[in-house]
Amino acid sequence: MKRRVRGIHEFFARDPERADWEIFGRKSHPLSRRGFVAGLASFSALVGARVAYPATVPQGLIPASLADSTESFTIEGKDGLTLLNDRPLNAETPAHLLNDDVTPANRLFIRNNGIPPLSVDPKSWTLTIDGESVEHTKKYTIEELKTRFENIERQLVLECGGNGRAEFDPPVSGNQWTLGAVGCPQWNGVRLKDVLEDTGFNHDSAVYVAFYGADTHISGSRDRIPISRGVPIKKALDEDSMIVWGMNGGELHEMNGHPLRLVFGGWPGSVSGKWLTRVSVRDVVHDGPKMASPSYRVPCEPVAPGSVVEDEDMCIIHAMPVKSLITSPKSGIKHSVGSNLDIRGHAWSGDASIENVKLSLDFGRTWTNAKLEPPANRMAWQHWEHTISFPTTGYYEVWARATDDLGRTQPMVLPNWNPKGYLNNACHRIAVYVS
Ligand SMILES: Nc1nc2c(c(=O)[nH]1)N[C@H]1C(S)=C(S)[C@@H](COP(=O)(O)O)O[C@H]1N2
Ligand SMILES: [Mo]
Numbered sequence: 001m002k003r004r005v006r007g008i009h010e011f012f013a014r015d016p017e018r019a020d021w022e023i024f025g026r027k028s029h030p031l032s033r034r035g036f037v038a039g040l041a042s043f044s045a046l047v048g049a050r051v052a053y054p055a056t057v058p059q060g061l062i063p064a065s066l067a068d069s070t071e072s073f074t075i076e077g078k079d080g081l082t083l084l085n086d087r088p089l090n091a092e093t094p095a096h097l098l099n100d101d102v103t104p105a106n107r108l109f110i111r112n113n114g115i116p117p118l119s120v121d122p123k124s125w126t127l128t129i130d131g132e133s134v135e136h137t138k139k140y141t142i143e144e145l146k147t148r149f150e151n152i153e154r155q156l157v158l159e160c161g162g163n164g165r166a167e168f169d170p171p172v173s174g175n176q177w178t179l180g181a182v183g184c185p186q187w188n189g190v191r192l193k194d195v196l197e198d199t200g201f202n203h204d205s206a207v208y209v210a211f212y213g214a215d216t217h218i219s220g221s222r223d224r225i226p227i228s229r230g231v232p233i234k235k236a237l238d239e240d241s242m243i244v245w246g247m248n249g250g251e252l253h254e255m256n257g258h259p260l261r262l263v264f265g266g267w268p269g270s271v272s273g274k275w276l277t278r279v280s281v282r283d284v285v286h287d288g289p290k291m292a293s294p295s296y297r298v299p300c301e302p303v304a305p306g307s308v309v310e311d312e313d314m315c316i317i318h319a320m321p322v323k324s325l326i327t328s329p330k331s332g333i334k335h336s337v338g339s340n341l342d343i344r345g346h347a348w349s350g351d352a353s354i355e356n357v358k359l360s361l362d363f364g365r366t367w368t369n370a371k372l373e374p375p376a377n378r379m380a381w382q383h384w385e386h387t388i389s390f391p392t393t394g395y396y397e398v399w400a401r402a403t404d405d406l407g408r409t410q411p412m413v414l415p416n417w418n419p420k421g422y423l424n425n426a427c428h429r430i431a432v433y434v435s
Pocket of ligand 2: 268269
């Protein structure tokens, strides 16, 4: 790692090109991306160009051209990620670096709650399966997992529950993720279900399946563990819930859980335990660190922005909401008016699949369908593309909006404010300067 940067707040504060943020009088707050400016004149001034479709620019919209940070950092085996925090380490991937169909290991975000294990030996690593619903505790080496159970490969979306948190207004504490705490690698491993069944666990009493990992608490205390979460037994027994030792045919990156982790596609990343040493089949809803309110919970019923919500009114997040990303081109590009522009991206929706992706060039007045591919397998993100041309010169925004097969679609503005800033699935938009 080269530098230390604490959050995207600092990018705006330090980058002279982004001094514009100060005109909002809230420079400590990156959220202004979907916040408010005074009117079309200031919108034009901000983007430094004439705005195409001036009539439909929503009142007070902050231009997408100011949204993306250019900061990047270096960690071995990772390329172009943006560092949010280095203790614990948290880094996200800029949208245009997520353009691959299958996310390469060097482009997968990192979300650590504690300190990763210092030395890892895959040969001696073991996974223990225990819990109230397991009569005889079992232990497996990675070699045993590889040889005793059917090996499977799945492309599964891993997205942090707090992805998009930076946009919440009023702001909420936690890593200020913008767009890139998400990826969809191909995972190599076995079905969690097959291993659980091998223990002969008690189907009648099993309620929840929890993970324990080898990372240690940020305080240095040996008596505390950073995180131990889980999923209801139904999700644990899903055909596509996995224990994995590899990514894209290679090893897991050391920050992504090498040598063993869980992957539950489409659920908040926090359930996909890294550096996996133990899985417990519980006869109650798991009560490990970061299971209790307010962690990874949202108000059971919608609340007004800024509300204080009692612990008992917070519900555990299950599947993640419908969402899409524009991964090509990069926001802010210059394009010439006569030529076509290829737009590309991905879309995903928890346990469901995507029905359509629509694009708008006129701030949401009209929408056209993008060409959408079927998923490689359940809970893989789906690729979409579209070729567009711009009728005039000026400042444009391309907006993308996905709808899933249950009819759920993405909101244009920040949805359901919640105290911890989870589940922001507002539409992604990019800026294009046409000349
Ligand atoms: N043992 C352990 N597992 C963990 C975490 C952690 O800090 N420790 N972080 C969780 C969270 S909050 C997320 S979003 C994902 C991130 O996975 P990644 O770092 O491989 O992208 O891992 C989850 N599993
Ligand atoms: Mo997360």
